[in-house]
Every structure is written in C-alpha cells, then in structure tokens.
Amino acid sequence: MKLTPDQTRMLAATVGLDIPEEDLENVTLRVSALLESMAQIEAALGAEMDAVEPVPPVFPREDF
C-alpha cells in the first residue's frame, strides 16, 4: 500500500507524533515499502500464516 504524506501525517497523529515536513516524505517511503512488502508476503504465505500461532521465537525452556 502506497501512502501519501497526508496519510502518514494522520497515522502519526494517532500515536501523538508530529512529523516535521522535512522528514515526512522519508517516513512515508519507509512505511509504504514495509506495507507493500507485507502485501506481497500475505499473497505468498497468507494461508500458512493463518495456520500458525504468532508466538515469538523466545522459548527459554523449549526442546529442540
């Protein structure tokens, strides 16, 4: 998903962040790239993702 700078500004406002104009394009490019990557991952792995738990890989007592 490609965001516009205005969308980025609104998204930032939801977490109380006021991104200065000179950084807005940079942040927009970064968030857009991450969301576009996620869309590709959903297309490739979505069904498998539905079938696993989102457990982080931090198992201090896990057996391997």
Added chain:
Amino acid sequence: MQSSSTDPVFLSAAEQGRLIRDRKLSPVELVQAYLARIERWNPVLCAYITVCADAALAEARAAEQEIAAGRWRGPLHGLPFGVKDQLNTKGVKTTLGSRILADNVPDHDATVITRLKAAGAILIGKENLHEFGKGGTIEFAYGQPRNPWNIEHNPASSSSGSGIAVASGFTSGSLGEDTGGSVRSPAAANGVVGLRPTFGRVSRWGGVMYGWTADVIGPLTRTIEDNALFLQAIAGHDPKDALSSTRPVPDYAAALNGNLKGLTLGVVEEMTWPQGVNPEVAAAMEEALRTLEALGATVTKVSLPRAKYAVPLQLLTSDSDIAAMMLKQWRTRWRELDVGTRTRLAAGCLVPAAVYHRAMRGRAVVRREVLDMLGTVDALLCPTSLNPPGRIDATKENVDSAEAMQQKVLLRRISTYPFSMANVPAIAVPAGFTKTGLPLSLQIAAKPFDETTVFRVAHVFERSTQWHTRHPDLTKLAPAAGKESRS
C-alpha cells in the same frame, strides 16, 4: 599490509590469558598497550565513545596482584574488554550513541558485565554504535566509525565500534548486541569473529533491549577460541531475565577439538548466490566450500525460499517493538535524534497493530522453514554479507526514493536476518580479503542452543585458513581523517 599476530595486543585472548596465568604477560602492561593505541588511533576510527583508562589500570593492577598471590580466576582474568554502549555500566556513561542520553550514567551493571568482571576481565571502554543500537544512522553523535582496513569504508552496523576495536588491537574482546545482524555484520566488515547466540542463552538484563523478541548479546573476538571463552563467561540462566534459558551451559572450548568428518553442511542458495552478489564474495564463498569439503564435511546446496521475507518481517515487528518504547522521546526530542534513526523508527511506530500481528505469524512461518532445514543438515552456510564493506558515503541509508528503500534497507540485510528470525546461533568468521584488502566473511548457523556445532565448524575452518592472523596496519592511517569525521 598487516601487523603481526605476535604483538601482544594482537595475540588471541586465549593466548594472552595463558601468558597472564603463567605471569609472562602483565595485565597492567597489556592495558597500557591498548590505551596507547586507543589514544593514538581512536580519534580516527571512533571505536570508543568512553574510555575507562584510570579504572581499567586500577583493575589491571588489582588483577596482577591477585594472580601473583595465587588467586587466578580463569582464562579471562586480567584481560580488557570493550562493550557496545547499549549495555548499562555502573558509574560509566551509557549513551546508546544518542545525544539525548549524553549524560546517562546507570547505577548498575548489565548481567553480562557483572559476569565478565567476576571472571576477572577489565572494562576498558564503551564502544560506538548506531543510535539506539539499530542500523541506519546517518550522522553519528560521537564520531563517524571507520573501518581500520580502509578508513573510507564502512565498519558495518550496528555494533560498529565493537568490531573496529577488536580488529584494531584496542581490546582483547568486545560484547555487541544483535537484532538482525548487528554483531555478525561488524565482525564481517572488520575481519573478526562475531557470534549471535541463541535467544535465551545470554541474559539481556541491563541492556537496552527493546527488540524483545530478537535482541541478543554476543561476543566479537579475534579467534573462535576467544569467542567460546567469552560466551562461556556470559552464558547461562539469569533470574532477572524472564526469557533466559535454564538449560545447562556446555563446555564450549571442548567443541574446539573436533573435526568435520560426518557433518553435513547446507549452503543456502538464496542467501549465497542471489542476484547482485559481489563476485569477490562469491569467489571467497566457493573457496570456503572447497576448504570445508577438503576438511571432511559433506557440503550440499539447500533452499530456503521464504528467507527473502525475513527482512521486512523483522522490520515490521522488531522496529515497532523498539519504536513503541521510544515514543515519548520521539514526541518531544525529534530533532535531537539522527535523521536515519528518527525516520526508521517513526515508520516502526506507524505499523498498524493488525499488520504487526500478521507479521508475527509470518515470522513463525519463516522460522519453521529454517528449523525444518536444520533437521536435515548439521549447519547452514552463507556469506555474512553479500558485499565487501562499502564506502561510507555510499552506504548511508538515505531514503529518498522507493528504490533506495529497497536497495539500502531491505535487500542488503538478507544474509543475516533469516537466522535472527529463526532464533538460531550464527557466527561470522573471516574468510578472505578482496583484491583491495577488505575483509570477507563466512556465516555458519546451527540448531537453537547448538553453539558447540557453530564453534566446531568455525574453528576447523579458521585453523585451516589462518585468515584470522592478519591485522590492519594502523600506522598508515591519516590522522586528519579523524578530525574531519568528528560531528
């Protein structure tokens, strides 16, 4: 081109320790030698933010007296170590490479610092890093870290100073922190050894470890044996870290007497020969594979097609974890942060919760693929970096286009992130040099908590190739470059 491995500052920590034990090397003289080198060349290389000269000398004198009195504590007794300035040190400034923490002086030591001190090791300084321990810093608050093999080149991120200090003969060993590659990448770029241990093997307590599902602390050293000694000292359960493992810690040094016969090593095609891999990296990798086969290993090609998703999945999740912890500072001190830090982590702040949740599921899928593969081979191999260390000006992560975001942020991390995401131990070991004298590196990963196999393979390779005996010649550095680099 290189300094000699017989110079005490370039001896392995293991050898230094043996000489100190036998009272053939003075801890005081060793610390003095390192301090002299730091004084002369740190202004150029910017490896250290803070140097603990007086305290280190006092501790060295105490160690010398203790050993003379027959109270030798073990192989690290009397050896100096540096630590990434992301780990808290009692009474010593801990900046995280950020201007906003310039006056931060913790009242406690991180557990790993406590353990190294208990082993008799001596804190010599706090090492430079990308701001908050994450890559992508553009302007460094405490000076531009430079690669000692060529100061125009990048020492990699984010434990930059930790790699520079070990390679430059500024310390016997260092501790770094690795989220996606922050120990292994500087180890590779500076021609030293760097281990990302299994998450849970080493206590994170007392470090600023906001990437709570990925951040681990690991040693950077000049040899595999040194790395095993440092890991031995810091590994093990810590009640202060709820996610540290209760598994017993094996004798890592015992793994160093093995050979490669009977081991099957899988070369990950997607992480070794992707489009755009540097030809000299590819050639060094081919040579490394021939060496490992000649040493008795069975080398086979394997495929991890989902590995390519590791970088965005990690950034979507770990960057969000870190950004969430820094949000208060982001709101009030935005302009005091480096532009690379604030824009990268602002993006982390803006990842919607539903996307974060799906990315965590994606991580589980990628992790499963790596672990399944490790059920069929003893270790996985790939280059630690697909490119030799680039020029500093060319490797800054300036994001001014979608293409720059892909090339500078997402694609360059493909070699290290999949192993972080899988929570497996992975080591960077020197594997040659480019024609222009820049280090190249082999990465070896094994099953969770199987650091012994990682050390075993790496040690046999190291002994056979001897790349670790080369050291940069700092006498050729231009003093003026340091002055220019200070920000």
